[in-house]
Amino acid sequence: MIPDAAHIKQLFIKHANGTCTAAETAELLNYLQEEGSEEMLPMPDEIAGGMSGMLPMGNVAAERVLHNILGTGATPEVKRGKSVRLRWIGIAAAAAALVGAVVWLYRPGVKQPVLTAYSTVKGEVKHLLLPDGSRITLNGNxxxxxxxxxxxxxxxxxxxxxxxxxxxxxxxxxxxxVHAGSTTQVDVLGTRFNVLATSQQTQVVLNSGKVKVNISKGDNTKEEVVLVPGEMVAYQPDNNKLTQQMTDTLQLTSWKDGLHAFRETSLADIATMMTRQFGVKVSFAAAELATLQFTGTTPAGNLDVMLTILEKSLDLKIYKHGDQVVITKAK
Structure with missing residues (x-):
């Protein structure tokens, strides 16, 4: 019997809301396992009510969702059909996230998690209060x-x-x-620390207390680092480089108080920070300009004021056009 497309769509909607019964979950699983049924898969925008901005989770995350349909952590021995089915599952899960709750598919006896998400746009700083009273400050992007x-x-x-x-x-x-990016886990208790997680590096700076940082390295090894106040650990996946050292915590965490504090910081490093926080692309008219060093403070959330301060302090001329910033010598 050919399943009804409208009925299947309703099953996916119920699943996204966490209201599928065991029988409906079994029906949904059977549908996903059927060969040649990709053309009947409802589009994610049908489930999310026409919401935009959905990003696929990828095959790895989609596999995990499928494993949860089966109610087991083991690799399921089921027919997959074409990989588009897995990609669709990932997209549908992302659609559920946009309506405020990402839920794993039905697992009998296990309470389904609801991921609450907070985000900031480029240049924004946001303060959060978690259920246990922990206070979090999010930097831009x-x-x-x-x-x-x-x-x-x-x-x-x-x-x-x-x-x-x-x-x-x-x-x-x-x-x-704290799970930082895809490589780092930070275990803490009663402490103050900063976490930076980008595709280029993961960095943990400890202001007070104690943290244990577990890093999954690119060579399939794991390394555990315990930090004391004033220490930093940084991992760069591109070259598999891990460093642990004492650092200037004021310089690396002052952004949370609305200021960027720099001490003999190169323009190249400041440009990297501007790209990360404000989404601009910075270029230098001459290579030696990138090596100039700046000591001082600038507002954390105002790129224009930051560029003006750098201009006057280092005798530069800085041009900003949209998301492009060009640093040149003053004439």
């Missing part, structure tokens, strides 16, 4: 998620891409874990 349904003293977890400063509640019992 950052996303943080946590499981609001499963949040409890013995399992406090957040996921971050971008940069955030954490002030973990000291009187909240139990473990607090």
């Amino acid at each position: 950052t996303t943080l998620q946590y499981d609001s349904a499963g949040w409890q003293a013995n399992k406090r977890e957040v996921w971050i891409n971008g940069e955030a400063f954490f002030n973990v509640a000291a009187d909240a019992a139990g473990r607090f874990t």
Whole structure:
């Protein structure tokens, strides 16, 4: 019997809302396993009510969702058909995230997580209060998620891409874990620290307390680092380089207080920060300009004022056109 497309769409909507019964879940699983049924898959915008901006989770995440349909962590022995089915599952899961809750497919007896997400646009700083009283400050172009349904003293977890400063509640019992990007896990208890997670590097700076940083390296090895106040650990996946050292915590975490503090910082490093936080592309009219060093403070959320301060302090002329910034010598 050929399934009705409207009925299948309703099953996906119910699943996204976490209201599928066991029988409906079994029906949905059977549908996904059928060969040649890709043409009947409802589009994600049908499920999300026409919402835009959906990004696929990728085959790895989609496989994980499919495993949860089956109710097991083991690799399922089922017919997959074409890879488009997996890609669609990932897109549908992302559609569910846009309506405020990403839920894993039905698993009997297991409470479904609800990922609550907070994000900032380029140049924005946002302050958050988590259920345990921990205070988080998000830098620009950052996303943080946590499981609001499963949040409890013995399992406090957040996921971050971008940069955030954490002030973990000291009187909240139990473990607090930060998943930074795809390589780093930070285990903390009653502490203040900064996490930067980008595709170029992951960096953890400890202001007070104690953290244990677990890093999955590109050579399939893992390394554990324990930080003391004033220390930083940084990992660059491109060259598999891991460094641990004492650092200037004021310079690396002052952004949370509305200022960027620089101490003999090269223009090349400042340009990298501007690209990350404001989304601009910075170029130098002469290579030696990138090596110039700046000491001082600038507003954290105002790119135009920052560029003006750099111009006057280093005798430069800086041109900004849209998302392009060109640094030249003053004439």
